[in-house]
Amino acid sequence: MKILVAVKRAIDYNVKARPKSDGTGVDLANVKMSMNPFDEIAVEEALRLQEAGKATEIVALSIGPAACQETLRTAMAMGADRGILVQTDGEVQPLAVAKLIKALVDKEQPGMVILGKQAIDDDSNQTGQMLAGLLGWSIGTFAARVEVGEGHVKVAREVDGGIQTIDLKLPAIVTADLRLNEPRYVKLPNIMKAKKKPLDIVSPADLGVDITPRLKLVKVSEPAARAGGVKVADVAELVAKLRSEAKVI
């Protein structure tokens, strides 16, 4: 079985994101970027399935500017066999991403697609679900454990208050949650080897997908600063404030 894994280049999780002063977006100038952590978990899971003999080939795909090649090289240094970059400099929203991945699925015919549950930059949590809709495949979101059997896959999902286990018919889609696994460290010699692995570059037009954004970004701003606490003298003042200022009683 071939596995397709989607990896996004996102602002590094250590970097404190900051809106641009004109509110048109997050300031990314010279900011450290890396693979979305949930996608790293997705790659790791695919590799573990390959090491367990359940998968034959791991193909990593990324969508975005030329710099995403770095993200694909990281996936390949972890162990993915090859990479595909859908190169575009424009904004790509979740539906367009899902359509692009669908086009690649049609071409590559994988038995499974693994994605991160969401990207830490825009936290959309939509791509996997939309892709399942477009393909008409089953999907296991928020995966905490994945067991591949003959023609089906068991996915333990993180749900409120516990774990829900579902059984999906293959081909299927899985989106990775935090506790699925702990990704491996990338080793130096593997980074070198990854430089020689095949990386194809295609454009959205090559795949026949229109990626024109459908949503308009209105404004990005800092969360409102929290007002400092105040000390009240007695219960009467507390009640008065709860009523007149906080308006909760």
Added chain:
Amino acid sequence: MERESMEFDVVVVGGGPSGLATAIRLRQLAAEHDVEVSVCLIEKGSEIGAHILSGAVIQPTALNELFPDWKERGAPLKTAVTEDRFLFLTEQKSFRLPTPPQMHNHGNYIVSLGNVCRWLGQQAEALGVDIYPGFAAAEVLYHGDGSVKGVATGDMGRTKEGEEGPNFAPGMELHAKQTIFAEGCRGSLTKTLFERFDLREGVDPQVYGIGIKELWEIKPEHHQPGLTLHTAGWPMDMKTYGGSFLYHFEENLVSVGFVVGLNYENPYLSPFEEMQRYKMHPAIRGMFEGGRRLAYGARAISAGGYQSIPKLTFPGGLLVGDCAGFLNVPKIKGSHTAMKSGMTAAEAIFQLLQAEDATGKEAVDYPHRLKTTWLWDELYRVRNIKPSFHWGLLPAMAYSAVDTYLFRGKAPWTLHHTPDHEALKPAAQCAPIEYPKPDGVLTFDRLSSVFLSNTNHEEEQPCHLTLKDSTVPERLNLAIYAGPEQRYCPAGVYEFVDQGGQQKLRINAQNCVHCKTCDIKDPSQNINWVTPEGGGGPNYPNM
């Protein structure tokens, strides 16, 4: 687990201006002579530039030599200096002084040195240098005959106790004919080389400053691109070496920093808080009104200059840049000399590689070549300025004027340095310093500052701030010096906390910004800074 190894002609440790210039020059020479020289560069930061913190006004002398067409190549040197101001501050007043000649910046550029390094990194990769960020050189490797064989990168995935964790990945040996140490100020491996090869014999001890820096975006009406402003005087007392820099560059950005000589005596002094209160001066604060702070960080500076330059070569390798101490102190500029030393080293190594099997050989030609360059002359001329500050600020300024104008740097004597860690006086002999409380708008506390350095370390790993004797923090540092590490560490790593009625040192190693101050200033040199897992530490943007 066995470590794997890889072979290169040259391995460079550190991706600052010196290491990158070395790697680039080597590949340029190889291409010019149509020979193959394999060059590998490792950098402990998560990417090139992540750990670089500088002013910076750069003098493009070395860059002009390395890439005469740097403009066409899109180097991020965009703001030429248009005006230099020099102020002497008292608590409430400021006096405009003539700008000392070393601080004239005509022809220089205000930049983010981190971004310049990011650009140099791209140039190096295009020339075929193998660059690996996220890997720290943790150990020097030696051949049987004692010559340097290369370095080993640190293990990844060890637990706090040092055991192999579930994701353990052993370090990797990088073997090279020549290993270049370009670790910058107070390099952790360089320190071991000093001892192993007696490189500091017969030279003055290295002395240091700590530079604390913030990046601000200010109101356009306060912004004057190309302006540099330096101050001396308040908030330092007349005995303490220190001053500020403030550079306006593109997109309403201002780099503001404060440097304190690490030979300060009063253990109650806090460089971080000096920086904060400096911003409150009436001549300064207005600039920041309505602005916002974008980034924060700190880094030590080698300030010994000429008389502290160690022996530069040893069998199998050599030192370039600030880990050798090529900073021009009165100018507070070291990036041009860092690059020049790297380029000169590359030329010497290239010659060695062509002539013979260079494995374990000593590139003795490097110091000779260096002595014929402008770098050597430049450092010689300013050698007496920093040590003269031993006498206090005013005598030093008077002396510096005489040394500079009358002798033109060629005075027939050389002043000397004493080690910084010996300078602290017992707390009992010093007055505590009351610092104003931060207001959260112009001035801040340590933790909200470290937050803006984007620093992080994998929590499950051995502490990289190692103590030779674990009783010293309480027994000596706290008892005699009132715990100076709580104040000189700009990242709040060291804290004395109450444990069952006793004050015990707690080390919050995740916060460390790799400035190296503790390794320098600890009074009994009990703290040994070693490399944490690669990729840990600050992620400085635009610093």
